Amino acid sequence: MASQVVTTCNMCACVFPGLCSSSEDLDVRLGFDLCTEEQDFLCKRKNYVAAALKKVLQLEEDLQDDEIPVVAIMTTGGGMRSLTTTYGSLLGLKKLNVIDCAMYLTGLSGTTWTMANLYRDADWSQQDLSGKINEARKHVTKCKMGSFSMERMKYYNKQLCQRKQEGHRTSSIDLWGLIVEYLLHDGKDNHKLSDQRQAVDQGQNPLPIYVAINVKDNYSTLDFKGKDIPEMYLILNLGGMWSSLFSLNLLYIWNLSHTSEDFWHRWTRDRVNDIGKFPVLPMRPHEQKTQVFTTASPLSRVLRGAITERTSVAQYHSFLKGLQLHNDYLENDKFCRWKDTVLDTSPNQLTETAEYLSLIDTGFFINTSCPPLLRPERKVDVILHLNYSAGSQILSCKYYSEQGIPFPKVALSEEERKNLKECYLFDDAETPGAPILLFFPLVNDTYQSYKAPGKLSAVANRFSPYSTYSVTYKEQDYDQLVKLTEYNILNNKHLILQALRTAVERQKRHKKYGA
Template identity: 45%
Template structure:
């Protein structure tokens, strides 16, 4: 009866389609439905004003955009620990230099990029300020020694905080401890922020809406065979697949048949950051993809977690200690367990006989977008790829930015070549087996941090024309629509 990020102990059922007499859907503490919540709809209305004004300036439009002509633009990112945290700062800095941040309505993240997002959204007006200050603070935290995170004082703090969390009624696991370690790695003191606190940063539409993503797994299936997206916003936490959501401040409380039966205090953001580090990749799924005009995606290169290690295994004789250690390592200790907020809901027993139901396949087109050009370039990636479907104007345009060092080797800024003395600064190894940017590196040198920020900043700036063209196309397509 618990929602484990990533596993349900019981089978998960869909929403309840027949309610007891007198019980209304709107009376429930669990919101059922696939539409956006009212707060998010209100946010989008406010955000459109920022987006419309920014697009008019960037695209040099003569007239103001009408409400239905404003495209929805999202940034989606993939995980990669400290590497993705650092790279995201550089990419956002590049977008800010191009005055494009106000064109963005959503930012989605997983793992290390959620660390970036959580830090940024502590400031209610972060996107309206120059990001250099935030990057300086991130640099300080990323480059500091992480040995202090395992000092006696820190271990005592972890223990006491976990004990207090247990007394409050929360389930605790190794992933909660990991969340506290992340807090120590990225902050100099206890971080009291909670997910719902970030509403202050979006209630007026002044920043893009953050979406943090984890995946739900089943104990009897591999992650590749079964996984479901669990989305976190400052407003709600929801399982999109089942159309069920709860208020962000209620996540972790216990529910039955849509009613809250035991309310617990809201979890601090550091514990949520531990959850977001789970296996999987972020996807942009707000409302319908048909409503999305443009997505900006960024992904790390195809590096193994420790690429310089040889593919070998070490066999040791079995012992009590080794058996216990194996149980810990294979018993999913990094599962964050939360009460299943859709417990008690049942699948309609005769839904196939009902005319009100339709299959998912019948509601969407047969194809999405073709990524063949990217597949062909895997061994020699470009800085930016544009994917679109000219025959389907409702399909989104996707700009994909791999983490790659291409023209940055010879250019320190778009169109500005490096001098012979500056060539060393362009040597940023993000793909070889000796790269200092593997996902297991939790601490970077100051030089490596600066190089990665400059690289990702440059890759965005160097592809300004492609971004502007995609935005112009998105606006043109929206104008062609009748709503």
């Protein structure tokens, strides 16, 4: 398999463009620190970030390496809506020279389509984005009926057969990936993830991180919260997974209308109970607790299978198969297992026995690409949270609190939640390790008064032209959505500069006092 870095982030799998290119060609790196290649990238990227921050904040002196804050741009999913709004937001950030201030750009679902298009160009963040926005406009607004023509169907079948012959596991999600390829491009897209090395090898663009969730058979989505084969094409093979609108199961649908799945856990899962007292002396590496394992009843297993069966999921050969970690890994203070993670219980909690990784769109669990940015080793100081959700526009801060992850507290009244502004700055200085958060909900606030009166009255409403399941926009709808998200960024320049200035001042204080 062509070299690429894949790391697991407890609830999700995070895919980086191929930074790893060691002479030993190792397939898996075990360690808690950032890989050497990412550290090298950050060193190169600091040159761009330092110059950009000096210009944006009008600083008199150059920033030293240990005075440069880590800024990240984070997006959420939403099909064509998030593809379009990502372009608009990045256009606004480009005009403010803030893209050059960012170390990372993370995405999921439809935002990965935008990222995949951008990172074809080795210097995209240094260039005018209008050309790429116009190219995307052509595909978003074109008629999509051709994707179901007999000619295309024959092409899909040929590609799926070829993929299977190469050793890949195919499913209906691969067919969706082929359809996505047609929706976003005129012809076959041969761009690969490893091709994006050229866009990061000099630190000239933020490091892109694509996020997905690893799930297992017979578990609900909410339970998760190496063969030598050719590398897959980015949009054709991975684009479908990053927008797997059909990777639902009945239990997920049940949870859309119910607050708990305790009933299903109680009556359909295998049960493992500890018995006996814990030993006085520490357990030896080869010893395990005494447990009683009770399998679910036949009826429960049938029920569980029926309600957790996914109609489609992307499957890839698991690089974790047979992986054995040190017996004391749980005792390492750097290992953090999120509470919603389901791990194997025997014989080793991180021993992966499945032959395939089953990946789905992160939006089915939590519509955010934030988790990889919350790794303590990345030390992210500022997050620009660009929200493109179709439903609630409020941050899921409760989730991070339950996981024990440092994150700013969001305190909004009921009235404020009903009438959201374009941008909020949350800075929880009392929580060590919590980043400064700039939250941009997808709302049409002052834009409708000053730019487009009477238009875009319902941007994120499911009945608007921008529904998550809408794959074709009218030209005026596309243009208005790009303009809205660009405007929301530009209109809140003062808050963005305030966050960046606070982060720089905080870094200087840490350097001076060692706090």
